[in-house]
Amino acid sequence: MSRHLRILHTPGILKESATRYKATSITIAVAASLFGIPLLPLIYPFTRWYQKKFYDSLEVILTRRDLVVRLGVWNRQEKSIPLEKITDVALLEGPIMRRYGVKGLRVETAGQVSGAMGLVNLVGIQDPDGFRDRILEQRDRISDGDSGGDSGGGALPARVDGGGEAAAGRAGGPEGVGAAPSATGASGLGSAAAPADPEVLALLREIRDHLARLER
Secondary structure, X not given: OOOOOOEEEOOOEOHHHHHHHHHHHHHHHHHOOHHHHHHHHHHHXXXXXXXXXXXXXXXXXXXXXXXXXXEOOOOOEEEEEEHHHEEEEEEEOOHHHHHHXXXXXXXXXXXXXXXXXOOEEEEOEOOHHHHHHHHHHHHHHHHHHHHHHOHHXXXXXXXXXXXXXXXXXXXXXXXXXXXXXXXXXXXXXXXXXXXXXXXXXXXXXXXXXXXXXXXX
């Protein structure tokens, strides 16, 4: 792939069991049609060979933001499904699947055409229940992050503007001295909101009296 992906999990494939299941189910489907009965001696061996090639080339990769599926024997395909678009991952298990010990995963996405077929259908994934949980858990993590749950936003309140308490503390030296002028200047002379240094109060009173004399 041309872009770097952070791989979280690559599930194993039950190649032999999945191959036998696919070959058997296709042969049964062909046998159900009258025109396919004469071809039965050829259908199963060819289907078995083709499905073996298919599962040898199948790759399923769960990344941080996508479910990537690479498949195909003669024509290779790669499907990259954004996890935030996935609405459900259904587990399928029919009688023939149980016979061969495999399950199917059907990935459904928002906006897809409704029907029995999902966007991606995978048969033969090892521990399909656990892989389904991994997909949905990672999808939920991405949804939480997009909705404002990212921890990066928590650092913003620590930033202080030029008139904040942290700036005043740095400019004024010790906490008691640096914080007092700001509190007194903001709330007025002798305010009870923050006790001021007596010397500072005396200086402010002198300035106030001087301004009053100038007005007169």
